[in-house]
Amino acid sequence: MNRIKRGWKKISEIDELMLIVALVVIIIIMSLMSEYFFTGKNLMNVLRQSSTTLIAATGMTLLLLVGEVDLSIGSLAAFSAVIMVDVMNMTQAILPAVLVAIGIGVGVGLFNAFVVTKFNIASLIVTLGVMTSVRGFAYIYTNAIAIQNTVDGFTVIGNGYVGPIPIPVIIAAVLFVLCYFLLKYTTFGRYIYASGDNKNAALASGINVNKIKTITFVLCSVFAVISGIILTARVNSGQPNLAQGFEFTVIAAVILGGTSLSGGQGTLIGTLVGVLILGVLDNGLVLNDVSSFWQDVVRGAVIILAVIIDTRRTQKREKISRRLVEQGAVSQ
C-alpha cells in the first residue's frame, strides 16, 4: 500500500508529467483510430522518424539552455550532406566522408560561436544569416541537383537494423543518453545551466562562459550534421534542399518539451517527450489519412494545447506542495 503511495508520489513529482500524459493520450487516440498505429512495425517507424529530430533537438536543448539558439541547423545538414556524398563518391569510402561532414559541422559551429561571443550579438540573427548563406552554398555546390551516392552500405546508417531496432534509433539513443548524462552529472552540464541562467553571475563565479557557449554551439552543429547524415542515408543521395524548415520542427519540439528560450531552464527528458509528441502526431495523422491541410490545423492545435496543460500544471504544483507542507507531509 505504502509503496504504491510512494511510487505515486514519485510519479507526481516528475516535471514533465503532463507532457507525458499528453503523449500517452495522443498514442491512445491514434491506436483507437487506426489499427495500423499500435503495431511493432509502425512504432519502430515512428521511432526511426523521430530519431533525426531527437538528435538535433538534443543539441538544440543544450544550446537553448545556455541561452542561445541556432537557426542554421537545417541548412547545415543539407550543406554537409551534399559535400559528404561527393567526398564519398570520390573516395568510395564512408568514414572519411562522414568525418568531413562532421568537420564542416565543427567549422560552422565555431563560426556561429565566434560571432556570437566575440561581438556579443543575438544568436538568432547571426544564425539566421548563416542559415541563408549556407543554404545558398548547398545549392551552388550542387547546382540544385542532388548528388547520387554510389557507395554501397551507406544506406544502412539510415535504414538498417540491429535486431528489431533501427540504427538511427540506436544512434539517437546513444547521443541522447550521453547528453543526458553530460547535463546531469558533469561539471560541464552544471556550467551550461549556470551560464544560461545568469551570464554575469557565471562570469563572477569564474566560469568561462564563452568556452561553454562555444562547445555548445559546436555540439549543436555536429548533432545537426549527424541528423543530416542519417537523413541522407535514408534518401541515399546528397540533397541540397534537405531538412528545409528543420530548425522550426526542432525548436518547436524543444520548447514544447518545456525548455525556456531565455536560458537556464529545461530538461532533455522534456525534449524527448516533445519530439515524440510531434513524431506520433505526424505519423498518426498520416495513418488516419487526414488531409495534409487538416494535419497542419491539428498539429498547431496540439502544440498549443500541450503547452497550455503543461504550463498550468507547473503553476498548480506550487500550490499543491504548499498544501503538503501544511499537512506536514514534506519534511524539512
Add this chain to the structure above:
Amino acid sequence: MNRIKRGWKKISEIDELMLIVALVVIIIIMSLMSEYFFTGKNLMNVLRQSSTTLIAATGMTLLLLVGEVDLSIGSLAAFSAVIMVDVMNMTQAILPAVLVAIGIGVGVGLFNAFVVTKFNIASLIVTLGVMTSVRGFAYIYTNAIAIQNTVDGFTVIGNGYVGPIPIPVIIAAVLFVLCYFLLKYTTFGRYIYASGDNKNAALASGINVNKIKTITFVLCSVFAVISGIILTARVNSGQPNLAQGFEFTVIAAVILGGTSLSGGQGTLIGTLVGVLILGVLDNGLVLNDVSSFWQDVVRGAVIILAVIIDTRRTQKREKISRRLVEQGAVSQ
C-alpha cells in the same frame, strides 16, 4: 564652423548611425554595379516592395519591444486574404471585405494575446502553433486554389500611385509615422517599453501589462493583415500560399534594425533601416542578375556583417555614456 561641428555631433549621436551607413554603402555599391538601380522608378519600386515588409515589421517591432514575438503573421496574411477576396467577390465591394480581413486580424491577435497572457506561455511556441493551424485553414478554405478577385479597382491598393508615390508606400508611411509617434510621444508607447523592459517593475507600478500586451498583439496581427491586403492587391487574387516565410523576413529586418528579442530595447527607425537594407539588397541583387543561390549567400553575409558593425558601435557608445554619467558630465 561651429554649426558644422554641432551638426556632426548630432549625427554621431544617432542610435542607428552604423546601420544607416551600411544601408548607404549597399546603395552605393548597387548603384555602381547597375545603372538601373539609382533611378527614380527603381527606387520607388524598392520602396513599394519594402512597404509590405515595413508595415508588418512596424507591428512586429512593437511586439518585440513588449517582449513577445509573433510567428503567425505570414499565415494570417494568407488566411485573411483568401477570405477577404471571397467576401469581396460575393459582395462586389471592397470596404466590407477589407474590414472582414482586419476583423480576422483582430481575432487572431486577441487569441494569441489571450493564450500568452492568460497561461503565461512563451509567445514563440503559441504563435508557432497558430502559424501552423492558420495556414492549414487557408488551404482548407481554398482547397489550395487561389481565389481570383473579380472586383475592379482593388488592385489600386497594391499598384496605384498618388503622384509619383506608390499607394503601398503611402500606407506604410502613414502607419509607420503613427506608430513612431505612438511609441515616442504617448504614454501607451512608454508603457510598451516599460512592460518589455521589466515586467515586474511595470506590474509593481500598476501598469496593466496584459492589456498593453494584448493591444500590441492585436496591432501586430492587424498590420500583418494590412500587409497581406496589399500583397493580395498586387497579385489580384487570394493566394493561400501568400507570404510564406514572411515572418522570417520581418523578424530578421526588425532584429537587424537593433531591436532586442528580450524586450524593451529597439526603435522604429532601426526597423525602417533594417527593412530597407533587406529590400535594397533583394532588389539590387536581382537587378544585377545574381543567381538566386548567390543571392542567399550574399543576403546572409550582409545580415551578419551589418549586425556586427552595429553592435560594435553600440557597445562602444555604451561605455562612453556610462563614463559621462559617472563624471556627472551630463548637464543637469
Add this chain to the structure above:
Amino acid sequence: MGKILLRAENITKDFPGVKALDHVKFELEKGEVHALLGENGAGKSTLIKILCGVYHQDSGQIYVDDKPAEINSAKDALDLGISTIHQELNIADNLSVAENIFFGRLPNKRGLVDRKSLVRDAKKILDRIGLQVDPQTKARFLSIAKKQMLEIGKSLSLNARVIIMDEPTSSLSPEEIDTLFDIIRELKRQQISIIYISHKLEEIFEVCDRITVLRDGQYIGTAQTGQTNKEELIKMMVGREANIDYKRNCSTCGKTILQVKELTTDKIKKVSFEVKAGEIVGFSGLMGAGKSEIARALFGLDEVRCGTVALDGKTLDKVTPICCMQQGIGYVPEDRKADGLFLNLTVGENMSVSSINQFTKGPVINKKAEMVSSQEQVAQLKIKTPSLKQKIRNLSGGNQQKAIIARWLLKSGLKLLIIDEPTRGIDVGAKFEIYTILSQLAQNGVALLVMSSEIEELTNMCDRIIVMREGRISAVLNNEEADQTSIMKYSVK
C-alpha cells in the same frame, strides 16, 4: 497617538517547505515610522509583499481605514495609497530616470506624454532625494546605490499614504542614509506612514517610532522605540541573548599574497596596494568612489587599462575571471541579483558552482560529496532553506547572500577573497557570524579584501582600511587610526 491606518490580522502564508508567516498581526498608525525587524527569513519581505499585492495571504485579513481590504495586485495597493520599495530593485533599465520615477503614471495630455512636466517633476524629486543625475539618462547607467535612491524617488512621487521600504539602505553610504532620514522625517511631518525594514539597529533607533519583531514567521511583539534597547530587540529577534559586540584581534602576519601596482580602469586611477596572507583589508569611501570597481578589476570583470596584479609574487599576465579563480581568488559581488544569483538553480547548485571541480570523479560530479560539503555550509552559516534542492529564488534576501558567501567558503585553495558589501541584507545576529567566519578564514591564511559602506563593519574587522575618493586611494589607515571621523575626512576631502 494617531488613528490606525492599516491593520493586518492573522496573516498566514505558506511556501513549499516553508511557513513564511503564521498568524502574524501588524498595525500601522497615521504618521508613524514603524520598523519591521527580524532575522533573515523571518518573513518581513513576505509580509510586505502581501500588503502591496505581490502575494495573497493564505488566510487572515487586512484592514485599511478599518475597512476590510482585498489587495490582489500592485494596482490595488497603489489605489489604497500603499507604495513599496522592494528589497530587490525594480528598475526598467532602458527607460530614462524620469520615466522610471513616474512609471505607470506618466504625466500626459490626452495620452501624449508631457515631456516638459515629466522632466521638471522628475528634477524636483531628484533634488529632493539629492540624486545628481540628468533625468533623461537611461537608468542602466546608474550604480546600484543610485538605483536605490531612484526607487525612493519613485515612491515619493506617488504621494502615497503608506510607504513601505524594504532594506532601503542596504547599499547606501552614510551620506545618502542621512538624506533618506531627512526625507523620512519630512514625510512623517506630512502624516505619511512608513514601514521600515532594516537590519541596522542604529537606523531603527534613529528614525522609527515603533518596532514590530517577527521570528520564524511568527509575531513576537511590538515595542515603542523609546522604551526598548538593542539587547532586548535582539533577544526578541533570535529568541535568546546574543553577543553582537565584535572586535577582531588584529595580527598581521604572513607573506605578501597580493601586489597591485598602478591599477587603472575606466573608473579607478593608479591604485597600488599590497595584502598579506591572513590580512583583512577594508575599502571605504563614498558612493561612486570606486570601491566596487577595484573588486571588479581585480577579478578581471572590468578591462584593466594599465597596471599590474601579482599574486604570490607572480604577475598575472591576463586578469580574467577564469585565471583569477584558478589562481585562488574569489569574488562576492555587490549586486546579488544581477551578478551573483542563478535564480533558477537550486541553493546547492548556487553554492557549489565555483568549486564543483572539487567534487568530481573523472568527469562525473560526486553529488554526495557535493551535498555533504554544502550541507556543512548551510549549517555553519545557518542558511534558512527547506533543502539544498530549493530554488534559490525562493530564499529570503539575507539567506541568498549567505549562500553566495558560502560559494567561496567551499572553494579549496582559496588565497584571496574579495567581498563587496559582505553583509548586505544580513541580519544583526548573522552579521557577527559572518564576521567570525571571515576572520577564521583570515586566520587560515586567506587574504581578504572587504569593500563596505558601513564604516563600523570595517573598523571592527579590518587590519587596514584603504579610503577611496574619486577612483584614487586617498588614505591608508591602520586599525588603530581608523574610525568614523578619520575615514570620513579622507572620503570627502
Add this chain to the structure above:
Amino acid sequence: ATPATETSTGSAGTEVSSGNGEALRIGYIENFASHEFYQNIIKGMKQTAEENGWSLEIADANGDISKQISLGENMLAKDVDALIVTPVDAKGVMPLIEQAEAAGVPVITEAVPLEKQTCYVGIDDFYGGYIDGQAAGEYANENNIVPKVLVVGAPALEVCVQRVEGFKTGLQEVCPEAEIVVEVDGGGTKDTAVAVATDALTANPDINMVMGINDDSTLGGLLACEAAGMDMSQVTGFGFGVEGIAAKNELVNPDSSYKGGLGMFPEMIGRLCVEMAAKAANGEEVPVAITTPLVVMNGENVTEYYEQDGDSWEIKWESVEELGYTPRDTVEIQK
C-alpha cells in the same frame, strides 16, 4: 526530345479489384499538396478511384524528401496494394522504391522518372517547354514581335529547369532572333514572382514576353509588367501549365496578355496514375512509361478540353482522352 509517335487512345479502364475481395487500396505521396496543379491531379485520381470503387489515400511530403520516404514507409506499413509517388527528388526517393519492391508493392512515379519503377507517368518537361516555345515563337512571328523574354523560373527544381531549357530551344528554333533577357527565381508562388519580376523589369525595360514555369509564375510576371505601367498590349505571356483556374480564365479573356500556355491536363495525369497503379496491383502488364498528353492551349482551343462551370473549369474527359498517351518502353532519366 521529339514528340512520340506511337499513341494509344482511350482510358485504360479495366475491371480490377484486389485479390481478397476488399477494395483495392492505392496510396499517393505527393510533393506539394498546396499547389493547384496537384489538387487537380488529386481530383483526377479521386474521380477515377471512385468510378472504379478503389480506395485512395493521400499524403503530402511538402517538398521534404526525407519526409517523403517516411510517408512512403507509413503507406507500406499500412499494406497498400500500390503506391503512386511524385518524387521530391529522383535520387532521394530511390530507397523508398527499393523498399516497395522488396514488399512487392508496385510503384507508379509521376513527374519525375526514376531508374526503376513499375511505371512512370508524366509529361515530358523538356518537350513541353519545347512546343510551348515553338508556339510562342510562332505567335511572335505572326504578330511581328521580336521576343525579349523574362523567365520566371524556379531553379531549385530540376523539372522547372528542363521546362525553361525546352522553351528556349523551341522559341529560338522558330524565332531565331528571340532573346532570353533575364531569368529570375519566383519560387513558384505568385507574390514572390511579382516581386522579383518587378525588379527584373526595372533593369530590363525592353522586355516584351514573359514565360513562367507555372501559372502563378507567368501570371505573376504579367502582373509585374502591368504594375510597372507597361503597355500590356505589347506584352505577351506564354506559360507552362494551365494547371489551374486563373490561367484558363486569362486564356479565354481576349484582353489578357496571357496568350498561350502549355496544357498539362493534371486531371488526366492523375487518372492515368491511378489506372496504372490498379493494373499493376492486379498483376497486369503496364508500360514502362507513359507520356501524358500535352497541348499548347490558347483562347480558342482551351474550351475544347475544359468546360467552364461556374467559377471552376471541369475537364472534358472524352476530348482529353482522345489525345491519348504515349506508352514507352524506356524511361529517359534527367540528370
